[in-house]
Amino acid sequence: METMETHAFDVLVLGSGGAGLRAAVEAASEGGVSVAIVGKSLLGKAHTVMAEGGAAASIGNVDAPDSWQTHFYDTMKSGHYINNYRTVEVFAKEAPARVLELEQWGAVFDRTPEGRIMQRAFGGHSFRRLAHIGDRTGMELLRTLQYKAISMDIKVFQEVTITRLLMDGSRVAGAMGYYRADGHFILLKAKAIVLATGGWGKVYKVTSNSWESTGDGAAMAYRIGADLKDMEMVQFHPTGMVWPPGVAGLLVTEGVRGEGGLLYNSEKERFMKRYDPERQELSTRDVVARSIFKEVQAGRGTPHGGAWLDISHKKADFIKQKLPGMYEQILTLGDIDITKQPFEVAPTCHYQMGGVQAHAETCATTVPGLFAAGEVACGLHGANRLGGNSLADILVFGRRAGIAARDYATSLKKAPEIDDTQVEAEVARILEPFNRPDGENPYAIHQELQEAMSTHAAIVRSEDDLKVGLNKILSLKERAKRMGIKGGRVYNPGWHAVFDVENMLLLSELIVRGALERKESRGGHWRSDYPDELPEMGKWNFVHQYSEDGDRITRVPVPEMPPELAEICARPVAPGREKVAGSSQVPPRKE
Incomplete structure (x- = not known):
């Protein structure tokens, strides 16, 4: 062994x-x-750094x-x-x-x-x-x-x-x-x-x-x-970078809008006034992302398929103090000075x-x-x-x-025990791709999976699209059983990709199956064939359980709130808002 x-x-x-x-x-x-910590990357390099x-x-x-x-x-x-x-x-x-x-x-x-x-x-x-x-x-x-x-x-x-x-x-x-x-x-x-x-x-x-x-x-x-x-x-964050292509999807923090950034369509209209007149640019992410998507679909998008985000009406010193990372990132990667001009953003999976x-x-x-x-x-x-x-x-x-x-x-009175057969089986599974040097390329399967999910199960969904996407995923899962790699175990990214792809295929299937079950639009889940939020659907969470025959989805009732919490949610405005004049956002938006 x-x-x-x-x-x-x-x-x-x-x-x-x-x-x-x-x-x-x-x-x-x-x-x-x-206590021990295991990291896939180096300590200090985790994705948490992207929450800005x-x-x-x-x-x-x-x-x-x-x-x-x-x-x-x-x-x-x-x-x-x-x-x-x-x-x-x-x-x-x-x-x-x-x-x-x-x-x-x-x-x-x-x-x-x-x-x-x-x-x-x-x-x-x-x-x-x-x-x-x-x-x-x-x-x-x-x-x-x-x-x-x-x-x-x-x-x-x-x-x-x-x-x-x-x-x-x-x-x-x-x-x-x-x-x-x-x-x-x-x-x-x-x-x-x-x-x-x-x-x-x-x-x-x-x-x-x-x-x-x-x-x-x-x-x-x-x-x-x-x-x-x-x-x-x-969740699709409404503001990912659009241009240049090498940084497509890179996050533009909501802090830009929080500090006064405004969204415009190609007709120089602040379109969020139409979609959420009260909160405008500070509406929730699902609403803003859908609004940008709708503007692009209506032919009012930017040259590269997004919306303009503009904070240049603020003083340059203010922007550099409040948003130093965004200023430097967009200047370095996009050659755009956000203190002087707007830039293009569009929804990105977040x-x-x-x-x-x-x-x-x-x-x-x-x-x-x-x-x-x-x-x-x-x-x-x-x-x-x-x-x-x-x-x-x-x-x-x-x-x-x-x-x-x-x-x-x-x-625990004693530590749990691990039998050798589990370990031996996993060793064999991990090494198996080396036995197929001419097998399916994990990078190619990952690329096809991303295309399928982005085309059929992204910001807008429908039953027909989701079913096509599911069939593609199931086909990719079959091909993934034959993934193979060349070379040895030292510094072999293709080997690492095999296990990443297996996990992503599994979770993509669950996303699509869940989206097919939820026949309504709610939050980040937008069905073009079921455009309304339905009270009956709001009573359920969809739970996925593993079985040898495949994924088993069950409806589980959303836990019912006790009266004192239900009373908070039933208020026409948020607690404390009745003490503050103006809109539901503080501070009020300034033109």
């Missing part, structure tokens, strides 16, 4: 982004518990009437009420403490004149709520958590691909994979595992997601029996609202010993995520997953 590097830990965290680091820090915080605009928390430094109840109201409304209300309640109540905690650990936030954490406006939020560091908030969050983690007794494995979760009966017992650099195998035994592996935006051709976002954690969890939920709910079903308080999945936090988990965002909620999400539920995993691990 192959030489196997083997380790054992109480808590194993898969994913070295914000959620994974926060979980590891919490799991190790009381001592006596061995801020972390949403009702601290109330800029708009005093803000409260957890208002944040709860905004998040439930944005999610079109298929969120788990308890998950949202926990989140809204705890987000302020998690942001302040991050500051205590060394995060350097922008400041108000009084020296408090500055907060900016974002789409769908009733108050200025996003704590930020210019437009590099995710990078600062990751840096702070990284330094906190390396100051503790936490083992870090970098550039490791995990290919399978291992079991002891019905409970999780460890994970197996290999080092990306030289291909040698690693076996990680664990009493508890936290999944913090992020999303799967790379199933689409135009995406803001980085190369790591191939859905490894969700796919592996599904294969061992974890329930996945709301897979049809994919975030997965669906994922592994996770318990509101503990982040526990349906597999004992397995916990999930961050984008890989499902429950908080419903049908549409509010900007800024993702960074607060990873802080709140990263911490809770770390606590629950630690408690579970310490409650």
Whole structure:
């Protein structure tokens, strides 16, 4: 048998982004518990750095009437009420403490004149709520958590691909994979595992997601029996770069609109006044993305198929101070000075609202010993995520997953055991592509998958399109069984791509099957053949369960809110808004 590097830990965290680091820090915080983090990339390089605009928390430094109840109201409304209300309640109540905690650990936030954490406006939020560091908030969050983690007794494995979760009966017992650099195998035994592996935006051709976002954690969890939920709910961020082609899809932070950026069509009309007269550019992401799409379809798009985003009416010093990353990025990559001219934006695949079903308080999945936090988990965002909620999400539920995993691990009287047959079977599976040097090219299959998803299951969907897309995916899955690679195990990206493609094919199938089941339009899910949001459909989440015969979808009732929370959501305006004159956004939009 192959030489196997083997380790054992109480808590194993898969994913070295914000959620994974926060979980590891919490799991190790009381001592006596061995903790390890496994990252697909280098430490500090996770996709969290791409979250730029801020972390949403009702601290109330800029708009005093803000409260957890208002944040709860905004998040439930944005999610079109298929969120788990308890998950949202926990989140809204705890987000302020998690942001302040991050500051205590060394995060350097922008400041108000009084020296408090500055907060900016974002789409769908009733108050200025996003704590930020210019437009590099995710990078600062990751840096702070990284330094906190390396100051503790936490083992870090970098550039490791995990290919399978291992079991002891019905409970999780460890994970197996290999080092990306030289291909040698690693076996990680664990009493508890936290999944913090992020999303799967790379199933689409135009995406803001980085190369790591191939859905490894969700796919592996599904294969061992974890329930996945709301897979049809994919967020297309309204403002991805359009031109030049080499940066198509690259995220333009919502902070540009939060700081006063305006959207125009080719006729120089601020079209968001028609689609959402009250919130305009600060409407929710699903509304703005659909609005840009409709303008392009109506022939009012920009030369390269998008809309104009313009913040040049603001002073150059203001733009460079508030949006330094955007200024530098667009100038360097697009040769466009945003202090002087507008630039083209269009929707780009950005975030997965669906994922592994996770318990509101503990982040526990349906597999004992397995916990999930961050984008890989499902429950908080419903049908549409509010900007800024993702960074607060990873802080709140990263911490809770770390606590629950630690408690579970310490409650076990003995460590779970892994039989050799599981390991031997996985070694054979991992090496199998080398036996087919003339097999199917994984890059070609990935490209065809992206074309299929972008054509048949993207921002607008229909039954006919979805069925064509599903057939293409199923055909690609058959071809993927014959994927092969040339060369050896040292620095072989084609080998890595085999496992990424397998995971993306699986999750793409679930997205399409879920989209076929949800015969309505709701949030990020837009059906041209069912254009209305239907009250009856709003009573259900669609849950995916693995079986040997294929995916099994069941309707599960959306949890019913208790009266005190239902009363918050039933208000005609968000809590605290009755104290503020003007529109539902603070500050009011200025012409």
